[in-house]
Amino acid sequence: MRGLACASRACVAKLDNRQxxxxxxxxxIAAVLALVAPxxxxxxxxxxxxxxxxxxxxxxxxxxxxxxxxxxxxxEVYGVPKIGGQHSAYIVKALQAYKSGERNHPSMKxxxxxxxxxxxxxxxxxxxxxxARTASNK
Amino acid sequence: MNKAxxxxxxxxxxGFGAATSAGAAxxxxxxxxxxxxxxxxxxxxxxxxxxxxxxLGGQRQDYLAKxxxxxxxxxxxxxxxxxxxxxxxxxxxxxxxAYHAAQPAVLVAKH
Numbered sequence: 001m002r003g004l005a006c007a008s009r010a011c012v013a014k015l016d017n018r019q020x021x022x023x024x025x026x027x028x029i030a031a032v033l034a035l036v037a038p039x040x041x042x043x044x045x046x047x048x049x050x051x052x053x054x055x056x057x058x059x060x061x062x063x064x065x066x067x068x069x070x071x072x073x074x075x076e077v078y079g080v081p082k083i084g085g086q087h088s089a090y091i092v093k094a095l096q097a098y099k100s101g102e103r104n105h106p107s108m109k110x111x112x113x114x115x116x117x118x119x120x121x122x123x124x125x126x127x128x129x130x131x132a133r134t135a136s137n138k
Numbered sequence: 139m140n141k142a143x144x145x146x147x148x149x150x151x152x153g154f155g156a157a158t159s160a161g162a163a164x165x166x167x168x169x170x171x172x173x174x175x176x177x178x179x180x181x182x183x184x185x186x187x188x189x190x191x192x193x194l195g196g197q198r199q200d201y202l203a204k205x206x207x208x209x210x211x212x213x214x215x216x217x218x219x220x221x222x223x224x225x226x227x228x229x230x231x232x233x234x235x236a237y238h239a240a241q242p243a244v245l246v247a248k249h
Contacts, residue, residue, distance in 0.1 A: 058249070066249035079198030084248025089189035102215055127248055 047118045049088060049125025057123055060111050065127075075106065088121075088128030095120045163199075163229075168237030171230055175222055184238040196243025202235035 064070050064080045071079050083091060097103040098112035115123070172182065180186045184194035194202065208214035209223035210231065223231065 062249050066247060068247040070247070076204065078200040078204045080247075081198055081201045082196070082243075082245035082247050084246035085244045086193055087186070087189040087191070090192045093190065094192075104213070 046092075047121040049121035049123075049128075051122075051125045051129050054122035054124070054126025057119055058126065061123065061127075064107075072107075083127045085130060086128060088124040091124035091127055092120050095123070163203075163232035163236035165233065165237040165240045168230075168233035168235070171226070171234055172237055175226070176234065179218075180238075183241040185241070185244050193244050194238040195241035196245050197238060199235050199239035202238055203232055206231040206235060 058066070061083075064072070065083050067080075069079070071077055094103065095112045095115060098105065098108040099115065101109065103109075112120075172180075172184075176184070179188065179191045180194055184197070186193055205214065206223050206226075207228070209216060209219040210226065212220065226234070
């Protein structure tokens with residue numbers, strides 16, 4: 001702005017020695033990106049999860065995660081994690097990691113491979129919804 | 139005969155006791171580690187307030203132990219958790235699993 005308002009020789013000299021025109025710093029660029037990026041991510045649209053749609057998509061999940069105390073049989077024997085009440089965002093992350101192969105449980109990889117982003121969002125919304133405390137905690 | 143039977147039971151009981159106590163993890167030792175390593179992200183009781191970090195309170199103990207072992211070994215790849223679990227001993231991991239499993243359960247097996 002100063003540069004625009006400036007017509008005198010002194011000002012031109014000042015512009016020449018770059019006192020008034022600094023390249024925006026990396027910090028500034030990073031700050032702008034940080035402000036804009038969430039908006040871009042939203043515009044590209046991680047789908048919103050629908051709890052009721054999620055409830056209809058659980059048959060593949062409930063056989064293990066819906067049975068209190070259920071244990072895996074393959075490839076290792078251990079208790080199947082409880083997912084009711086887990087953060088929805090984390091459930092989506094876990095499903096994506098199985099789909100991408102980053103996490104490698106065979107059954108979960110096979111199941112996640114067939115889930116769309118919308119499926120994942122719906123399931124995460126369903127399981128992430130505050131659990132009834134009356135459900136088994138075992 | 140009775141004596142022989144009672145001796146047999148005593149031996150069995152001893153064996154059983156030894157078998158179960160051998161792998162016993164110590165939740166209170168786990169808590170000391172939690173304060174150093176886990177709390178910042180997962181919270182003191184494991185029930186993280188941050189959506190990206192899973193809640194652990196009341197999670198299945200053997201699942202937690204397996205997850206921690208996998209992070210340490212690299213079988214499960216996560217740059218953050220590899221850094222956390224890597225330096226810990228196998229005993230530490232078992233204690234952490236025992237501690238988190240013993241916290242008030244927010245998680246449930248939901249049908």
